[in-house]
Amino acid sequence: MNRLLDRILRHFISSGRLHVAWPDGAQTVYEGSKPGPEAGMELLDSASARALALNPGLAFGEGYMNGGIRPKGCTLYQLLDLLMLNAMSPGHLPEQIAASFRYACRGWIQFNPVKRARQNVAHHYDLDSRLYDLFLDKDKQYSCAYFRRGDETLDEAQEAKKRHIASKLLLKPGMEVLDIGCGWGGMGLTLARDYGAIVTGITLSEEQLTIARQRARDEGLEGRVRFEMLDYRNLHRRFDRIVSVGMFEHVGVRHYGEFFDILKNSLVDDGVALVHSIGRNDGPGTTNPWINKYIFPGGYSPSLSEVFTAVEKSGLWVTDCEILRLHYAKTIAIWRERFAANRARAVALYDERFARMFEFYLDAAELSFRVQGHMNFQLQISPGIDAVPLTRDYMAEAEGPVSQ
Incomplete structure (x- = not known):
């Protein structure tokens, strides 16, 4: 051999x-x-x-x-x-053969009905929350940060990410917002506290739900933010705004049409949605088998051609699309440094094999953005052609000047 x-x-x-x-x-x-x-x-x-x-x-x-x-x-x-x-x-023939087989099977690999989706989420997001404290920012943002200058701290860049997304949502006080895949609650709490929104955050993670609810209580925002254990397919209401950050990667290709149909049916006629996701620039593909087995079962980073095809069939307007190329590489580089500095604590929480798994995941994840064509995209979507202004100036005005 x-x-x-x-x-x-x-x-x-x-x-x-x-x-x-x-x-x-x-x-x-x-x-x-x-x-x-x-x-x-x-x-x-x-x-x-x-x-x-x-x-x-x-x-x-x-x-x-x-x-x-x-x-x-x-x-x-x-x-x-x-x-x-x-x-x-x-x-590379052996890997080409394996990749072709994975592609042929990806409909099943990414088949995420409600029960399976819950199991897949639990695999990664129901890990001990103290693990994520070892490398995330203080707001526990487990997604791509936004570096307006390039030299921000992780906390600054994650705050900038939330402001950037909020600018695209065109929020007004009292608007009802749905946060699909709310994580530990940071985005929903920010939109309620800083923008006056009334937020419903939904997740499939028990661990994240417990922490998000506690954070709402600690900040006195229970009257403005509600976090629920709920699959997006089981929520039948309309909202002024919908935001989804880092969740679309878990939807599965077979479910893209259903996802965007639900977004359309869940928005008021002049509503706006913002979907923030990892993507790939080289066309449809498959998830690395190690990542699928150990990190994100059922997960997949889509090409824009796959996403736009589903959006077009839904009848929604893509009112803005932005590609964030190296922002996630910069984010994960900081996570890697923090995890390495706290590696002994990760071993204490789990064991040496787990620590090796997690450092392998973080190293490979950063490099997927540096050398393998991964990126992040933000799609601003609406049922209405005139739901947002004619130009993008409003985004810059809402975010304000870049601080020095």
């Missing part, structure tokens, strides 16, 4: 240089024809080498988690940088 993996790596590394230490002590250097980063990898047992040859998308992360694969002479981030960069080059 070492010979098979050797042949695969000789074709795989087209940029940069990879040093591999084999289980028997042998050393091999794979050098691409194009310049790129340099990193090393140590394979500690034959089982890890065999798995890597047969299913690299899953086996590399599992091998790192289980201790069968480790970086050699570099960090995990540097090793992933090299491997993920080369994975974008065409012609």
